[in-house]
Amino acid sequence: MNLTKTINGKAGKRGAALSLDPLRNWWAGAPGWQRWAVYILLIIGGVFLPSEAIGSFMAPSGASWPSMLSDQIAIYVLLALGLNVVVGMAGLLDLGYVAFYAVGGYTIAIFAVRYHWSFWETLVLAILFSALAGVILGAPTLRLRGDYLAIVTLGFGEIVKRTANNSSFVNGPRGVQGIPHPPSLSEFEIFGVQPLKYGLLDSRPYYYMLLAFIIIAIIFVRRLDASRVGRAWASIREDEDAAELMGVPTFRFKLAAFAIGAAIGGSGGVVFAAKQTSILPANFEFIVSALILAAVVLGGSGNIPGAMLGAFVVAWLPERFRFLDEYRMLIFGGALVLMMIFRPEGLWPSRRRKAELAEGGGGMGSMGAEVAGPGQSETAEVGK
Amino acid sequence: MLDDFINQFWPSTIDGLALGAIYALLALGYTMVYGVLRLINFAHADIFMVGTFAALWTVRTLGVGTVGGIALVGVVALSAVVAGLITAGSAMLLEVTAYRPLRKRGASRLAALISAIGASIFIQQLFATVVVYRVFGTSKEGGRLPVDEHFKQLTNVVDVGPIQISNDKVIIFVGAVLMMIALDQFVNRTKLGRGIRSTAQDPETAVLMGVNIDRVVSVTFVVGGVMAGVAAALYFLRFEQTNYFVGFLLGIKAFTAAVLGGIGNIRGALAGGFVLGLLEMYGSSLFGSQWRDVVAFTVLILVLMFRPTGILGESLQQARA
Numbered sequence: 001m002n003l004t005k006t007i008n009g010k011a012g013k014r015g016a017a018l019s020l021d022p023l024r025n026w027w028a029g030a031p032g033w034q035r036w037a038v039y040i041l042l043i044i045g046g047v048f049l050p051s052e053a054i055g056s057f058m059a060p061s062g063a064s065w066p067s068m069l070s071d072q073i074a075i076y077v078l079l080a081l082g083l084n085v086v087v088g089m090a091g092l093l094d095l096g097y098v099a100f101y102a103v104g105g106y107t108i109a110i111f112a113v114r115y116h117w118s119f120w121e122t123l124v125l126a127i128l129f130s131a132l133a134g135v136i137l138g139a140p141t142l143r144l145r146g147d148y149l150a151i152v153t154l155g156f157g158e159i160v161k162r163t164a165n166n167s168s169f170v171n172g173p174r175g176v177q178g179i180p181h182p183p184s185l186s187e188f189e190i191f192g193v194q195p196l197k198y199g200l201l202d203s204r205p206y207y208y209m210l211l212a213f214i215i216i217a218i219i220f221v222r223r224l225d226a227s228r229v230g231r232a233w234a235s236i237r238e239d240e241d242a243a244e245l246m247g248v249p250t251f252r253f254k255l256a257a258f259a260i261g262a263a264i265g266g267s268g269g270v271v272f273a274a275k276q277t278s279i280l281p282a283n284f285e286f287i288v289s290a291l292i293l294a295a296v297v298l299g300g301s302g303n304i305p306g307a308m309l310g311a312f313v314v315a316w317l318p319e320r321f322r323f324l325d326e327y328r329m330l331i332f333g334g335a336l337v338l339m340m341i342f343r344p345e346g347l348w349p350s351r352r353r354k355a356e357l358a359e360g361g362g363g364m365g366s367m368g369a370e371v372a373g374p375g376q377s378e379t380a381e382v383g384k
Numbered sequence: 385m386l387d388d389f390i391n392q393f394w395p396s397t398i399d400g401l402a403l404g405a406i407y408a409l410l411a412l413g414y415t416m417v418y419g420v421l422r423l424i425n426f427a428h429a430d431i432f433m434v435g436t437f438a439a440l441w442t443v444r445t446l447g448v449g450t451v452g453g454i455a456l457v458g459v460v461a462l463s464a465v466v467a468g469l470i471t472a473g474s475a476m477l478l479e480v481t482a483y484r485p486l487r488k489r490g491a492s493r494l495a496a497l498i499s500a501i502g503a504s505i506f507i508q509q510l511f512a513t514v515v516v517y518r519v520f521g522t523s524k525e526g527g528r529l530p531v532d533e534h535f536k537q538l539t540n541v542v543d544v545g546p547i548q549i550s551n552d553k554v555i556i557f558v559g560a561v562l563m564m565i566a567l568d569q570f571v572n573r574t575k576l577g578r579g580i581r582s583t584a585q586d587p588e589t590a591v592l593m594g595v596n597i598d599r600v601v602s603v604t605f606v607v608g609g610v611m612a613g614v615a616a617a618l619y620f621l622r623f624e625q626t627n628y629f630v631g632f633l634l635g636i637k638a639f640t641a642a643v644l645g646g647i648g649n650i651r652g653a654l655a656g657g658f659v660l661g662l663l664e665m666y667g668s669s670l671f672g673s674q675w676r677d678v679v680a681f682t683v684l685i686l687v688l689m690f691r692p693t694g695i696l697g698e699s700l701q702q703a704r705a
Binding site: 340 | 485495497501510636647674675688692
């Protein structure tokens, strides 16, 4: 056992050479005004992100940078924030996250097209519905642990997709067309953009809407994480049995994590559907769940900026390297493997998560399908 | 609805057993790797896909136009051998390149899962963009690659009492059961099999007792690969077509079967495979074939609600296999 500890300690140090510790230390000690300055700078950066100067580097090959931002990157960032609650904070492995995204998309498709509800009404409804879907999936299955939960969520994702595919109510595989754009809030123009006018041509208003959603989601999740709820999630993630014994109602908190993650995913689905004006069951393939999970883990699961960075990388890299044409997904797959080999804790892990991971078997929370004691990874070290 | 079910009962049972045999063979690979490494090896489905192309290559290279009868069975057996060898090699390569470095660095299981997803995308795309075109000279999808008409002899039908069984399903069932028996003997009777069981039970003690973990893991992947290869050859015999995406849904189903039976448990994987195959076929005769995947996953959720560790319970060692 001592042997494993020292080896893991070394592995931890090796990782630390590349880490962001100085930055982190400064952040931990930074006074309030400095933090606010950083927040404001980040928001200003977010507002100017769709500008052409940035776009010429980010999307040089003629692809539209604003639509890349709104269709891919911002949606993925929002979804990664939602999945991060489930996987990163509560430690529940969800492989069917796309189901909630689909519930959001289909809610607006049904209510806006059939019953002519307005965008904002359907948004509220979709958030409620997807949270409800999270509860419906979670209530019977959250007693399962680890990989059983993973496969059940995967199955749920497939059930939602296939049901949409088979239901004539939503036109089966042809999907729903003619979903209205959100009503424009105002026509005012600033720097050649009309940020509140939602039309067909300009993607930037949708990006700004998503940016607003992302900011709200960050504040919401951040506040939760720093509260009693967040501490409960951390305790569930680290050792569910101990948490239960200490009086944490683990089931309720796991259900809450599922519902919150689902609600964020559903809101992403609404914006996606309203932007595209049509949705197909094929938009909600398993690969989307896999990519968003990859984003969360790649960025550093449990850490909000990390998950956003991961989502950005996952959404942007294949688009940026579109000139590689058909080989881009090949390279992307290889890159995922390599990144996991060289930074298994993610690009930007939270400090707490890193400590959990360095400790070995723990830190995977309830993913450790009822294996008490050390995980396999460190024992493999011993075998060396 | 019920009439369809009753009329279709025997055909669905036979289809279900044939499908279940393929699920079970594939589930073995998932369950063994899970038992030893606690890793959902997502790329296993793509190893299977590699196997289907190996089987296709064998059948086309041999050119089955002139042979018939027993020789045709020989061709199928040979295609299974070739597919098994190639998939065993690919599985080994996968382990060495994608998973071993992670194990050496003590990465978390979540990182290993992402690595598995990455490897899965990589293998799929490798076939989509390079291999299929270079080797088979067809479009990137693979699609329906034509096979000699003669191969279809195997779908001849035999009457057994009121039931009609086609030859290929008999071959699939017999072939799969033979492989399962071989595996069961291997895991229970040989020294390496004991190594696998002991590693699954308690890796740390296994190391102290002199088990070479790296070798055990490699052997596990190789054995899983062989099973996937045979499953691929049998699948190809049944459906006579393949593409780079063929492993995806089948892989998910096979993993579902493994979980249904109790993950990490070899006999559980067999039971789960057959149960899932049968239920899927009964489900599609009851509700229509477009709902069969929904039926399969709903059954999974229901089973896990009442038996949270699968039908036979988890772990390689508890069920003594």
